Amino acid sequence: MVEQDCPLTRRRFLGYLVAAPTLAVAVDAAAGLARPRQAEAAVPSLPQPEEILDLGDMQDLAAAPTSGLITVVIGEDGTASFAVPRAEVGQGMTTAIAMMVAEELDLPLGDVAITLADARPELLMNQLTGGSNSMRSMYVPVRTAAAIARQRLVETAAAKWNADPAQLTTKDGVVTGPDGQTASYGELAVAAAADTTISVTAQLKAQSDFSILGTPQSRIDARDIVTGRKQFTMDLQVPGALPTMVARPPTINGTVASVNNEQAVLAMPGVTDVAVLTHGVAIRAQTFGQCIDAIQVIDVTWVPGTLAGQSDDTVEAQLSAALPDLTAPLSLIAASVDAEFFFAFASNSPLEPDNAIADVRADSAEIWSSLKVPIVAQGEIAAALDLPASAVTVHVTEGGGSFGRHLFHDAALEAAEASQKMGKPVKLSWSRTDNFRQGRTHPMCVSRVRASYALGNVLTYEQRHTSVQTDFGHGLGDMVTATAAQLPVAGGLTLSQTIFELTQSSPYDFGLTIQALNEIPLQFNTGSMRNIYSPNVVCAQELVVDQLASKMGQDPVGFRRSFLKDERLLAVLNTAAEAGDWGKAMPPRTAQGIAVHSEYQGAIAVLVEIDCTPATVSRPISNGVTGPRVTKALVVVDAGFAINPLGLEAQMIGGVQDGIALALTSSLHIAGGIPLEGSWDDYFYTREWNTPLDVEVIVMPDTSDSPSGAGELGVAPTMAAVACAYARATGTLPTRFPINYGTLGFTPLPLEPSTPQSPTNGLDSTF
């Protein structure tokens, strides 16, 4: 890991002028960023692995040795172009990257064009979007490239004017000389270009000189979004790529035994092709509606998937059987809080159904999809097509959300398979129902916790987290292989356990602290869902913390003040307690709840108020659920250095809705080997009638010159705060989540046809 003992501004960073017609600057990925660690008192806990090296550090380390270069180009029109090797899925990444370029180049934000890089295998592991890592990994390299570009433009102008470069200034895309001469970047772009590739160094701007970074900026694609111009994958017009959908089995990962009426389907209006795929039958047609028509008609004999006999009950029974014993020794003088928490399967489906465009030819293939690990997608698609990876071009498109789902390339692989078998380009979309039933899930898990305390101290905190296995097969495996030898947690741990150790750490001085994961190998289609393990682990921990506080005669905030290890967490806790008027009188069946969390180098506190009064809980709604309502959410976030406070606030607001959904209303229900949920009126993600009317985000003053990760940071503390508030409002300890899990609040759609027909009565409900 890298020690950083001198501020970013005094270091010089390395880059390259690359031979090109106009100025082009390339840099390597930076080495990892370190940050100070402080120990605290009470009964100190040894640093857990996540505090020494967290997942983000591991990602940075894996990226550092790669020789793949990322390049900023200055055009003759004076714009700066940069193809960022990351995915934009709504988290505001392209806006923040554009701000970095604009800042170091002294160029207006509107003159920076950011696109998403195609899959570039030479980047190795520096083309993975996840773990809230993009700001941390891109911050120095992108600024370096822009800083070198600015420096080169200045040197070019200085040579042209026979002036000393130190006497030139840059502002708004113009270089100004000591005698008032000016030249725009566009005018200098060709002269500034290099004939051969040479290495150069530059310094970055001091944080005190920032005029864009650190200021609130609107999304660079905001106007395109509200005018309908922003293009998602299915909006692209690729010649010959026709709508394609897949008829799927009534069990997870079932396969096709036979298609019994292929000719009848091919004769249907608009249908052009039918092809058997690994897990379904693809139908290509002139319109998606005609694909859906065909799915109503097609007669397939299915082979059940390996989970055909599984249901929520059978999975929970297997988890309970696999719960390990607690091992922390219990002192004779200590009392303990013991609790066991259950978390149902959850879906990480975004609003945009999984989709991809594929044009597979005899010797090559071209793919378009929103992909967070496009290199692995390219490799696996090439293997499936029996083509060399170099023959497969993978374009990364902008996504309508991801929440972890786009770490995988299920739809792209399917589209490639369909296109190859049909011999035609396909525009393949999963249906909404497919997305819930066959798509990736956050696995069901159980968290067993015991905390022992005596004489005003917490002596032990043990949390055994047992989960259906999470699929990390999207490419983190290579990173672990490359860096495993350097990790303090090597030897005997699975990849999931390593990720768990690198992401989970208790922020409290609770003496002997053990947090560990074990998994059961059921082959559900699982994956990382926004914030991965933290929402469940932290929810369980914070509920136990409130129990400890109560047993030890303390208020939840006062208790946390005594035991938190980290100054930044104390600061956000105190700010939240004050700004949220912690401890104010609340009417019966309503309560405040508070939780803190630290991850991705950020620190956060969330204070909520919840209304569990009968009138609120029994609010009527058609085709939905109401129940308790979070009426207020206050987020206090320390993101190290907040690159874009407006974007940071947006991520916190989104994380709040996710946390509320996970705590109160949303989960899958598995029966007969498949989730029952099929639409957003079944999977109860937070809706307008359950969203808090009072949402506030306080962005703390910067505590660092390095940005923390933020995209996932709000989920865990919100889920925990809502659970704690619910406990206080109802005088109970909730142990099964979501709170409404025990009641199936909808009538399941039929399992076949796998995609229901669309209604026809839309004109009955105009307004």
Added chain:
Amino acid sequence: MPTHTFILNGEQVSVNAEDNVRLLWVLRDILGVTGPKYGCALDVCKACTCHINGLAFNPCSVQVSDIKPTDEITTIEGLPATAGADLHPMQQAWLDYDVAQCGYCQPGQVMAAVALVNQVQAEGREISDADLDGLRNICRCGTYSRIREAIRAGAQRM
């Protein structure tokens, strides 16, 4: 294959399509108008919300044969023209509050918001929390609080 005629964003269009094809696919797959999005085609998520004769509706659930030649269909692309400006006040409010995150639901959100405000103002009222609670458009990025602020601001200028 039958021909269907209607007014789309102020211009008369004619398309060849089977009677039962839902209007959403006629717009997206045949006419290449991709502002309205496919989120579910079950009349649940409301991502495809457009206007028919000034009222919000979901084209995923209307067969093209149920659209009359005199029906005026407005998609997000045609919204500014209804206000005679580069942007409808609701779209401008969306920019002022930096509402969008991934943006997938937002064309539908804006269209639904405009219709809701029109309805509420026709009743001589101001937008209330209860009105906003009744919006069924889902936003999986969870930007509801900014949606609500923008709707209130947009309403002031409508």
